[in-house]
Amino acid sequence: MTFINYASREINCKIVYYGPGLCGKTTNIQWIHEQANPEKRGKLVSLATETDRTLFFDFLPLDMGTVKGFKVRFHLYTVPGQVFYDASRKLILRGCDGVIFVADSQRPRMEANIEAIANLATNLKDNGFDIRTIPYVLQLNKRDMPTAEKVDEMERLLRFRNEPMIEGVASQGVGVIETLKACARQILMELQRS
Amino acid sequence: MSKLDLVMFEEEFKQLQDIIGRLQKDASAKVVFLVDKNGQQIASAGEVQSIDATSLASLTAGNVAATDGLAKLIGEKEFSLLFHEGEKDNLHISIVGKRGILVVIFDQGSSLALVRLRVKKASRELQEIFERVETRANEESGPGTKFESPFSEITDDDIDKLFGD
Ligand SMILES: Nc1nc2c(ncn2[C@@H]2O[C@H](COP(=O)(O)OP(=O)(O)O)[C@@H](O)[C@H]2O)c(=O)[nH]1
Numbered sequence: 001m002t003f004i005n006y007a008s009r010e011i012n013c014k015i016v017y018y019g020p021g022l023c024g025k026t027t028n029i030q031w032i033h034e035q036a037n038p039e040k041r042g043k044l045v046s047l048a049t050e051t052d053r054t055l056f057f058d059f060l061p062l063d064m065g066t067v068k069g070f071k072v073r074f075h076l077y078t079v080p081g082q083v084f085y086d087a088s089r090k091l092i093l094r095g096c097d098g099v100i101f102v103a104d105s106q107r108p109r110m111e112a113n114i115e116a117i118a119n120l121a122t123n124l125k126d127n128g129f130d131i132r133t134i135p136y137v138l139q140l141n142k143r144d145m146p147t148a149e150k151v152d153e154m155e156r157l158l159r160f161r162n163e164p165m166i167e168g169v170a171s172q173g174v175g176v177i178e179t180l181k182a183c184a185r186q187i188l189m190e191l192q193r194s
Numbered sequence: 195m196s197k198l199d200l201v202m203f204e205e206e207f208k209q210l211q212d213i214i215g216r217l218q219k220d221a222s223a224k225v226v227f228l229v230d231k232n233g234q235q236i237a238s239a240g241e242v243q244s245i246d247a248t249s250l251a252s253l254t255a256g257n258v259a260a261t262d263g264l265a266k267l268i269g270e271k272e273f274s275l276l277f278h279e280g281e282k283d284n285l286h287i288s289i290v291g292k293r294g295i296l297v298v299i300f301d302q303g304s305s306l307a308l309v310r311l312r313v314k315k316a317s318r319e320l321q322e323i324f325e326r327v328e329t330r331a332n333e334e335s336g337p338g339t340k341f342e343s344p345f346s347e348i349t350d351d352d353i354d355k356l357f358g359d
C-alpha cells in the first residue's frame with residue numbers, strides 16, 4: 001500500500017525481501033544500510049534470535065530523494081526464512097508494494113528456493129495480492145559459492161514472469177543496489193497507472 | 195495504484211493532526227502517534243524528538259499484526275487494545291477503524307483511566323476522517339475520475355536520480 005501524503009508531500013513504499021532461510025535477505029539490507037548516506041537512512045531494526053537468525057523481521061527506512069516534488073521513502077523489510085515462521089511471513093507481506101525474491105544459488109538449495117516461491121505465492125494471495133502482477137524482482141544471490149548452480153538452470157527453475165533477474169553476492173554488495181532499483185522502478189511506474 | 199492505496203490530502207491531514215494534538219493535551223500524555231497498520235507514521239504530537247518515530251511505527255504495526263494473528267488463533271476478531279506498563283512510561287496502543295493505530299505514551303503525570311477515556315473520544319473522530327478518505331478513494335477509483343495523479347509522467351531519469359546516478 002503506497003501511502004501518498006499530499007500535506008507533507010511524501011510517498012512511502014514498502015518493499016519485502018523474501019526467500020529461504022540463510023539466502024542473504026538480511027545481508028542485502030545490511031549492505032544498503034552501510035552504504036546509505038547516514039542522513040538518509042533510519043535505524044536498522046532487527047528482531048533476531050541470539051544466533052542472529054531473523055525472528056520476526058528486519059526493518060530499514062530509507063529516504064531516497066524526490067520525484068515530482070514528492071519525497072520518496074522506502075521501508076525495507078525482510079522475513080524470517082525458516083519454514084516454521086510462516087505466520088510471521090504472512091503478516092509482513094501485509095500492505096507491501098513490491099517483493100524482492102532472494103534465491104540461494106547453492107545447488108543443494110534449489111528445492112528450498114522453489115518451495116519459498118510457492119509459499120510466497122500463497123501468502124501474497126492471502127493478503128489480496130497476485131504474484132504474477134505485483135512489482136517483483138528475482139535476485140540470484142551467492143554467485144561466489146563454488147557450488148553455485150548455472151544461471152540458465154536457475155532461470156529455468158525460478159523465473160516465471162519475465163521479471164528482472166539480477167546476479168548478486170550480497171556479502172560483497174554485488175547486485176544489491178541494482179536489485180532494489182529494479183523493484184523501485186516497477187513500483188514507481190505503477191503509480192503512473194493509477 | 196492498488197485499491198489499498200491511502201491518499202491523504204492537506205485538509206484531512208490537518209484534521210487528523212488537530213485531533214492528535216488535542217488528545218495529547220487532554221490525556222496529559224507525553225507523546226501521541228497515529229500509525230498506519232502497515233507501519234507508516236501518519237501524524238504525531240508531543241515530545242516527538244525524544245523518540246525514533248519511524249522505528250516506533252514499524253514495531254507497533256508488527257506488534258499489532260502479531261497480536262491480530264494471536265487473536266485469530268483463539269477465535270477472536272482482534273484485540274482492540276494493547277497496554278504495556280513500564281517502570282516510568284506506559285504504552286497504550288489501540289486500533290482505529292480498519293487501518294489506524296493510535297499510540298499514546300504517558301507517565302505518572304496521567305493515568306490509564308484518563309488515557310482510555312480520551313482515546314475513546316479521539317478514536318471516534320479519527321474514524322470519521324478515515325471513512326471520509328476511504329469513501330473519496332472509492333469514488334475516485336471509479337470511471338471518469340477527476341483526480342489527476344502527479345506521478346503520471348515518471349521517467350527512467352527520475353528513478354536514476356533517486357539512486358544518485
Ligand atoms: N558466500 C556468500 N555468503 C553470503 C552471501 N550473502 C549472504 N551470505 C552469508 O549467508 C549467511 C546468511 O545470510 P543472512 O543474510 O543472515 O540470510 P537470511 O536468513 O536470508 O536473512 C550469512 O553468513 C551471510 O554472511 C553471498 O552472496 N555469498
Ligand SMILES: [Mg+2]
Pocket residue numbers: 025026027053054078079080081
Ligand atoms: Mg534474516
